Amino acid sequence: MSVRVRFAPSPTGQVHIGNIRAAIFNWLFARHHGGKFLLRIEDTDRERSTPEAVQGVLDAMAWLGLSTDEAPVYQSSMRAAHVAAAEDLVRRGAAYREDKGGTGKGEAILFRMPAEDVEFQDDVKGQLKKAAKDVKDFVIVRSDGSPVFHLGNVVDDIQMGVTHVIRGDDHVENTFRHVALYRALGATVPKFAHLPMIVNAQGKPYSKRDGAAYVGDFREKGFLPEALFNYLALLGWSPGDEREVLTVDEMVAAFTLERVHPSPAQVDQAKLMWMNGEHLRRRPLGERVAGCKADLQANGIWRDGMDEAYLARVVDAMAERVKLYTDMSVQAGFFFNDDFAYDPKLVEKRLRKPVDMEAGLGALHAAWAALPEFSEAALEESLKALAVARGANPAEFIHASRVAVSGMGVGPGLYVMLVVLGRERVLARLGRAKNLCARTDAAAPGSAGGNG
C-alpha cells in the first residue's frame, strides 16, 4: 500500500508554526516512503475562511518547499458527499435525526457511537483506548444541513485515500470518534500519529503573545526557509544520531514516526537564530550577496548603480557575523553610507577619553595616505609603528580607527574592514572623525575652542 498523507488546514488566518510543522512532518513522511503528500483546504467555515487565508497557506508551503503531489481539495466542494454519507448512516441505523437539546432549530443528524470501547494504535503515542461510555453521540450534520468537521474530515480522508493521518495532539480525542465513523462507513481505518504541541514557557499552547507565531513572522524577520524547516522538524523529532543541522534530503532519509517524541516542546528563539546562521553560511556566496542586497535595498541603504563587487567583498568580510540577512542593515550599513552615525558612547570612549585621538587620527591619515599599498599587512604594520612611535598602545589606535571608519564598536577584523572600505573612504572618514575628538565638552579647560 503506498503512503498517502495530507495537510488539512482551515484557512481562517495566518499559518501558525504548529500547523506548518504538522505539514512538514506529513511531507517528510510522504517523501521518506515515496508516497503522496496532499493538501485539503478545510474551508467549510464560511464565516471565517477567506481567499487571502487560502493564499497565505499556499505561500507558506511554497516558501518552505512543501510541494504537493495532487491538486488541492477544497472541502466546501465535498459537501454533497458528506451529506450523502450521513444519509447513508441514517438509513443503516448508525445515525439518527434529533433536535438535540430541543433548540427548536430543527433536526440535526447525530452519529450513534457504538456500544463497544474504541481503540486505535497511534504511531507516536502507542495503543490508545477509550471506554464506550466516555464517547457520546455527536452531531455530524447540523439542522441547517451543513456537515460538521468530524464527518467531513473522515469522508474526505476516505475519498482521498489517506493512509496515515498525521496531525496535532489536540485531535487525539476526536480520533476515537473518527475511528468509529470509519468503521460505520465501512472504510479501512487509516493509521494515526499525533504530534506533540508547541507550547510557550508556561506550557500553554504557543501563541502570538509568545512571540513570532506565524510562518510570515519568521519570514519577515529574515529567517531562511530551510532553517525554519530544520528547526521545526527537530521540535519533537530527532534523526537518532547527533546531527542537528540537516538538509532536507537528510531529513527525508532519516524521518520516521517512531522517532517522534511524544511530549510538548518549546520554541527556543536563540537556537533558531543559531540554526539560521548555520544554514546561512552554507549558502553559496552569490546567494548570500543577493539576500544581503535585498535587505539593504529594503532599508534604503542600497541604491541602484552601487558597486556589486564591493557588495560581495563586504558580505564576505561580514561572513559568520551575519546570522540573518536583516543583520546587514544594522551591522554593515556603514560600508555603503558615508554619512553613517557615530555611537556617542564610543566616540567618548575611543576618540576623546582617556586619550584625545585628534592628533593620532591625523597621523594615521597622513601615514595611510602615503602607503604605497593599501593592504592588510601594510595597514597593520603602519598602525602599530605609529602607535609605538607616539608612545601609545596599538589597541588604542585600533579601537579609534574602528570607530572612526564605522561609527561602531563591532564589525569585521579592523584591517580587513579597512581594505574593503578602500583608501579613499577610509581617509575621508578619518578626516571626519578628527572633528569629533575632544575639542568641545570633553576638552580640558584652556584647550577648548579650537575650530580648525
Add this chain to the structure above:
RNA sequence: GCGCCCAUCGUCUAUCGGUUAGGACACGUGGUUUUCAUCCACGUAAGCGGGGUUCGACUCCCCGUGGGCGCGCCA
C-alpha cells in the same frame, strides 16, 4: 467534575534494563585577535515524588504531583 495524554540539564533532545546519563542552543571560563565579534578549548547543568517488579531501573507497573488536551449544531 469525568476522560485521555505527557513528564531526562534553563531549552531542544539521545538513551528502547546494566552508560562516568551523550549531543546541541544558551550560559561561564580560558586561548586566539595588542580590536568588539567570530573561532577554538574547557566547564556548570538533568532522570518530578513515593511505592513496587528485577541481581540491576531514567527505562517496566502502580499511586501521587504538575502540566496539556477533550467533554460544541467550532475546526
